[in-house]
Amino acid sequence: MAANNNSDPILDEGGGGGVKHEAAGEAGEGKGGGGGAAAAAATQAPAAMLPRSGSRPQLDLSGAAIHGNLEDRNPTILLPNQSDDISHLALDIGGSLIKLVYFSRHAEHSSEDKRKLSTKRRLGMLNGGRRSYPVLGGRLHFVKFETGKLSECLDFISSKQLHRGGVDSPSWRSGAQPDNIVIKATGGGAFKYADLFKERLGVSLEKEDEMDCLVAGANFLLKSIRHEAFTHMDGQKEYVQIDQNDLFPFLLVNVGSGVSIIKVDGHGKFQRVSGTNVGGGTYWGLGRLMTKCKSFDELLELSQRGDNSTIDMLVGDIYGGLDYSKIGLSASTIASSFGKTISDDKELSDYRPEDISLSLLRMISYNIGQISYLNALRYGLKRIFFGGFFIRGHAYTMDTISFAVNFWSKGEAKAMFLRHEGFLGALGAFMSYEKHGLDDLRIHHLVERFPMGAPYISWMEKFVQKGTQITAPVPVGFPVTTGMGGFERPTAKGDILRSDASAALNVGVLHLVPTLDVFPLLEDPKMYEPNTIDLDLNEYKYWFKVLSDHLSDLVDKAVASEGGTDDAKRRGDAFAHAFSAHLARLMEEPAAYGKFGLANLLELREECLREFQFVDAYVSIKQRENEASLAVLPDLLMELDSMNEEARLLALIEGVLAANIFDWGSRACIDDFDMFKKRMLADKKGQPYKRALLFVDNSGADVVLGMIPLARELLRNGTEVVLVANSLPALNDVTANELPGIVAEAAKHCGILRKAAEAGGLIFDAMAGIQDDLKDEPVSVPLMVVENGCGSPCIDFRQLILEGMGRSLHTNLNARFKCDTLKLAMVKNQRLAEKLFNGNIYDCICKFEPVHLT
Ligand SMILES: Nc1ncnc2c1ncn2[C@@H]1O[C@H](COP(=O)(O)OP(=O)(O)OP(=O)(O)O)[C@@H](O)[C@H]1O
Ligand SMILES: CC(C)(CO)[C@@H](O)C(=O)NCCC(=O)O
Ligand SMILES: [Mn+2]
Secondary structure, eight states, rough: OOOOOOTTTTTTEEEEEEGGGGOTSOOOOOOOOSSEEEEEEESSOOOSSSSOOSOOOOOOOOEEEESSSTTSSSSEETTTTTTTTOOOOOEEEEEEEEEEEEEEEOOOOOOOOOOHHHHHHTTTOTTTEEEEEEGGOOOOEEEEEGGGGGHHHHHHHHHGGGGGGGTTTTHHHHOOOOOOOEEEEEEEEEHHHHHHHHHHHEEEEEEOOOOOOHHHHHHHHHHHTTOEEEEEEETTEEEOOOOOGGOOSSEEEEEESSEEEEEEEETTTEEEEEEESSSHHHHHHHHHHOOSSSHHHHHHHHHHOOOOGGTTTHHHHHHHTTOOOGGGGGGTSSEETTTGGGTTTGGGGGSOHHHHHHHHHHHHHHHHHHHHHHHHHHTTOEEEEETTTTTTTTTHHHHHHHHHHHHHHHSHHHHHHEEGGGGHHHHHHHHTGGGGGTTTOOGGGEEEEOOOOOOHHHHHHHHHHHHHGGOOOOOEEEEEEOOOOOOEESSSSSOOOOOHHHHHGGOOEEETTOOOBOOOTTOEEEEEBSSSSSOHHHHHHHHHHHHHHHHHHHHHHHHTTTTTTTHHHHHHHHHHHHHHHHHHHHHOOOOBBBBBOOOHHHHHHHHHHTTOOOOTTTTTHEEEEEEHHHHHHHHHHHHHHHHHHHHHHHHHHHHHHHHHHHHOOOOOEEOHHHHHHHHHHHHTTTOOOOOOOEOBTTTTHHIIIHHHHEEEEEHHHTEEEEEBBSSSSSTBBBBTTTTTHHHHHTTTHHHHHHHHHTTTTTTTTTTTTTTOTTTTTTOOOOOEEEEEESSSSOGGGBBBBBBOOOOOBBBTTTOOOOEEEEEEEEOOOOOHHHHSSSOOOOEEEEEOOOOOOO
């Protein structure tokens, strides 16, 4: 039988089984599947399309008019009442920083030709004028500016035309000048700078209450963003699982320039119960005066090398080196911040700026923690969420606040932090646009695809210029907390303070993917975890090395796929820098972006490529492999047809697994083939599967000689087949756009495929004029193609556009479904084979999991 000779070009360790065995030395690593494919079959047909939310922006065609020359072939159509492209920007203008949240819709890729578009139309991917191509939904970006540099912010808005809905918006393209653009804004600056915005950008700021916005933003984040909240104690970050039904009440402490303390009882139900004027502005203000630091980050960084005992009066200083244990104070506890400076006969310049900064930071953080606790106590609250940019993701700040809360509450109350810490108000203002209908977003509608950080994406041009300056953050010491209310002096190991540029990597660009939903056939969506193995630090190191080793090869391919132009080279460089920065960031702190599995890591790379406008790095490689495989398909089909049914089924499964390399000593580490065969042969006796979902993986032999023949067998048995493929290119994975063309080619050699593809609307009269004998092929069940909503080598079933089973090794090996499931994969990674099965590279998995009817 035919060899399944292709492999994932980067991920598979062996560089491919069978014919194209490029020696195990090729460093790629496996996303797992040789066939890498899996099929799920349901005796009940699942719902074809998930319902869309009713409150999404609708296309408002009223008053539509042609704008420009009527003789043009494609004149711009002006939709004066189409508002959802406008409500794209919201601001929070605080005393120290301006925060922007803006939404960018993805335009159809200009490289997308008409043929592809018409394929999509046929596949129902264009939905009543609204794009449903998932990654085209849009993104939420987060950017901040110093309030003192307001004009930079205005330039940014203006250069991106954010106030007019972005450069892709109809109003921008048509050159229309809506005379009354209104932008939601909160924070004091919404009042203070309203005139300036009108003057410079011609926009009116619609003021939203600051506290309303803080609460709306916090509630939204806690409800919709996975791994948003975390605790930080003794240098350890831990994500908190938020129970949606048990979120309220909580205390929200926003540490901006000043501090607001709010008791939150529900959506829109809250009370500002306290505040303190000793906040972020105090630390930065006093710090600037006393240290001559030029930036907040510089001040924070200084603190990391500080020793506050030269400045603070400690309990031990007062008690002659002793603890005051009777009231629970250790000798190292600060008795009086800055107290030591009263007795020394010293000038400011005699103190180290490092020590000053640390004393200040401890004083203010501790104080905020303590006041927060007291307010929690007032209302009997156990959970305190801290936001605001004073936190700055800084380990020592968070540890100090947590320490104070923990110490004074005797462990009763918990301090938690938010990844989007400083953007609560801006997000709340953004949410207040009623018309955009984001209010009912559920957790899987907003996918933090990967956190490039706004500066990287939004100003790619800038990034490209500055790319080489972005260096991996340098670890520096951070103080470790000890018991009894005190902190020891900083030790050499520990956390880091990142430059502002790389700190932006902390916050992800949120992709709004309105059509995504949880796969309805998952047995238990709550318990579902796509990643088969946890990435501990060792695993991380291993994968980072693999990905780093492949980077230059990938860049070469990506640049070549864009014609090798200077522009492509520039983007290739920028991609390499950005991706390396992410890897470096994750190496230091694997949890920096929330819990991060292998699937996320691989997706990050794909997303990163797309950010730098590499649409499909493997396009020509995929084409070549498809053509080569299609050329041998007729022979394979003939060979298969000459076999008896049992032998054919085995050959088909082996075909998916590239089983010819069994000869080289590989074995099946999971082998449920006999069970599967039994079920399949029972098909014949009148209970064929109604529908099977085949999750296809690689282009070339994998899909053409593996999955398509398997699909054909199912069709022959009367089972409808849905080929589920990636929505966007990822490595050499076949995409939903490419599949119809491949199926049409394959159908030239096979009546079963042809009739089924016609029944499924995949091909129309493709064979008109071609005569062959279809008498033996009474198939009328359809063969269909759907996209899965993914653009990654792995699949997360919480984020799927349609039903299906998943790639079956790195992700989903352990996932359980409500339908019979067959997971087929070849383990093309020695490490994984050993870890999971005590097996070897090229071992195969044929895992059949029937649903046991009870
Ligand atoms: N790059 C930065 N520049 C200035 N301050 C920063 C920076 N990064 C973090 N900070 C800290 O964050 C604080 C501002 O936080 P935030 O943006 O949440 O408040 P704000 O909205 O400006 O203030 P307020 O809400 O009181 O009006 C600063 O006072 C400072 O302590
Ligand atoms: C005045 C605001 C609300 C402006 O954001 C903030 O800076 C703050 O809460 N300051 C503390 C004021 C107080 O309650 O003492
Ligand atoms: Mn603020």
